[in-house]
Amino acid sequence: MVNNNMPLRExxxxxxxxxxxxxxxxxxxxxxxxxxxVRCLVRDPVRLGWLKGLPIELVKGDLxxxxxxxxxxxxxxxxxxxxxxxxxxxxxxxxxxNAEGCRNxxxxxxxxxxxxxxFIYVSSLAAAGPSRPGSSVSEDEEPHPVSHYGRxxxxxxxxxxxxxxxxxxxVRPSAVYGPRDNGSLMFFKIGMTGLFPVxxxxxxxSLINVHDLVRGITSAAEMGSSGSxxxxxxxxxxxxxxxxxxxxxxxxxxxxxxxVPACLVRTAALPFEVKGRLTGRMPIFNLQKVNELTATGWAxxxxxxGAELAFRxxxxxxxxxxxxxxxxxxxxxx
Numbered sequence: 001m002v003n004n005n006m007p008l009r010e011x012x013x014x015x016x017x018x019x020x021x022x023x024x025x026x027x028x029x030x031x032x033x034x035x036x037x038v039r040c041l042v043r044d045p046v047r048l049g050w051l052k053g054l055p056i057e058l059v060k061g062d063l064x065x066x067x068x069x070x071x072x073x074x075x076x077x078x079x080x081x082x083x084x085x086x087x088x089x090x091x092x093x094x095x096x097x098n099a100e101g102c103r104n105x106x107x108x109x110x111x112x113x114x115x116x117x118x119f120i121y122v123s124s125l126a127a128a129g130p131s132r133p134g135s136s137v138s139e140d141e142e143p144h145p146v147s148h149y150g151r152x153x154x155x156x157x158x159x160x161x162x163x164x165x166x167x168x169x170x171v172r173p174s175a176v177y178g179p180r181d182n183g184s185l186m187f188f189k190i191g192m193t194g195l196f197p198v199x200x201x202x203x204x205x206s207l208i209n210v211h212d213l214v215r216g217i218t219s220a221a222e223m224g225s226s227g228s229x230x231x232x233x234x235x236x237x238x239x240x241x242x243x244x245x246x247x248x249x250x251x252x253x254x255x256x257x258x259x260v261p262a263c264l265v266r267t268a269a270l271p272f273e274v275k276g277r278l279t280g281r282m283p284i285f286n287l288q289k290v291n292e293l294t295a296t297g298w299a300x301x302x303x304x305x306g307a308e309l310a311f312r313x314x315x316x317x318x319x320x321x322x323x324x325x326x327x328x329x330x331x332x333x334x
Contacts, residue, residue, distance in 0.1 A: 009117045009222050013037040015072040017063065017105065018082030022180045023122065023173075023210060025050035027080060030214040032056070041072050041083065050180060063101030069108035073116065078221050079109055082122045084153070086183070087282040087289075091148045098152035099159055106163045118167050118221050123157055125174045125231065126150030130295035131204065136237070138301040139172070139229040146295055147288040161227075169224035171217055174233035174300055178210030178320065179327035183284060187243070188328055191251055196244035197260040203240045204299040206233035209315035219309040231300040234313045250321035251334075262294040 014031060018024040019040035028051060031038050039057040042048060048058075061068025063083055073079055085097045102121065109116055129144035131137045145151045160168050177184040190196055208216075216232040224230060238246070241257060248255030269290045276282030292298075305311040315323075328334040 009077070011036055011077045011117065011221060013039070013076045014078040014080055014221075015039045015041070015059075015076045016080045016082065017041045017072075017101075018084065018122075019056075020047075020049045020051055021082065022178075022182065023176060023213060024082045025180060026178070026210045027082065027214040027217060028054065028056065030218060034218070039072055039076060041068060063097060063104055066104065066108060069105050070112045073105070073109040074112040076113065077117045079105070079116060079119045080122070080217065080221070081105055081120065084156075086149060087276070087284045087286060088148070089277055089280060089282050091152070094148045094152035095155060098149070099155035102156035103159045106160055106166055110163060110165060114165065116167065118169060118224070118226075119160070120217060120221050120224075121156065121160055121168065121170045122217060123170050123172045123229075124150065124153045125172050125206070125233075125298060125300055126292060127153040127157055128172060128231075128300070130292075131297040131299040133202065133296055134204075136204070136206070136299040136301045137231070139231055139304055146291045149288060150292070157229075167226045169220050169226060170229040171220050171224075172229060172231050172300070173213050173216075174206035174208050174231070175298060176208055176210055176213055178324055181210065181324070184324065185328060185333055186285065188247060188251065188325055188334060191244070191247040191255045192253065192334060194253060194255055196247065196255050196257050197265070198240055198244065198257040199260055199262060199265055199294045200296065201239070201241035201257070201259065203295070203297040204237040205240060206231075206237050206298060206300045206302075207317065208233045208313065209317075209320040211320075212313040212315050215314075216305065216309065216311050219311050220305075223309050225308060228304070228308070230305045230309060230311075231302050232305055232311065233300050233302050234317065235302050235306070236317070237299045238317065246318065246321055247325075249318065250325040262290070265294055266290050
């Protein structure tokens with residue numbers, strides 16, 4: 001049942017970090033379509049990516065630029081914090097970006113904008129950790145992340161929760177897919193070969209289409225209870241064993257699942273790990289990612305988001321995967 005007593009915040013202006021990224025760019029477009037003024041933190045105003053041509057205000061800087069963060073947060077109704085790194089050479093780098101970045105932005109917001117209505121931190125289900133077989137992770141369970149990425153996102157959550165007076169709401173998306181996503185591209189490319197590695201066939205995973213996710217993030221900003229955490233995902237879970245068929249139908253090819261032991265996955269990731277450490281640019285497929293890929297499951301409960309945010313997904317999984325595959329093909333990514 002929806003809680004009709006939840007506060008409804010009117011958001012007319014906002015500051016977005018990570019707006020040039022996959023999820024961030026979709027969120028910026030969604031907010032603009034709702035008539036909200038958007039200000040974005042960007043490292044290079046010349047390299048705007050998906051934000052190019054949009055009617056937004058730009059603030060040059062990164063999560064280490066105190067003056068830029070103060071300028072961005074000043075005078076807005078809402079702060080949406082999405083910027084971060086999903087692949088780094090070591091834990092120190094993950095923490096610097098994903099945790100210290102949270103601290104810097106919170107300090108800047110409270111210094112320049114004590115009247116901000118809401119501060120949304122887009123964390124990750126990786127911060128909560130894997131689900132046990134046959135169960136789903138709720139927001140109230142003790143987190144047990146299994147990767148440096150997950151631990152750094154959890155560190156960010158803890159740091160933000162320690163700021164008195166910060167109207168914080170945390171959202172934890174499950175695995176996200178959709179147009180513009182580099183992360184899911186690897187799985188579609190593998191699917192094109194006709195074979196797909198299956199690490200844990202019985203494991204359950206939760207997925208969410210990016211279009212649904214940005215609606216959920218916005219609902220959390222407008223209706224979320226300060227201090228709360230919300231899992232955002234499709235209510236239905238998928239078995240790992242079903243992914244080859246789903247991806248194959250999206251691509252229009254026959255894809256067969258092949259069982260692969262975790263030790264072989266780790267061995268396959270070693271060359272990428274070594275290259276990343278040598279070049280200082282860690283690819284998304286690395287040893288830390290293997291810890292997540294071979295986990296017991298990534299299923300999460302969405303009961304709280306449904307009850308308090310009236311959140312329900314609208315994009316059916318098969319339709320979302322087909323749209324994503326078509327987008328990859330149209331843009332020459334596949």
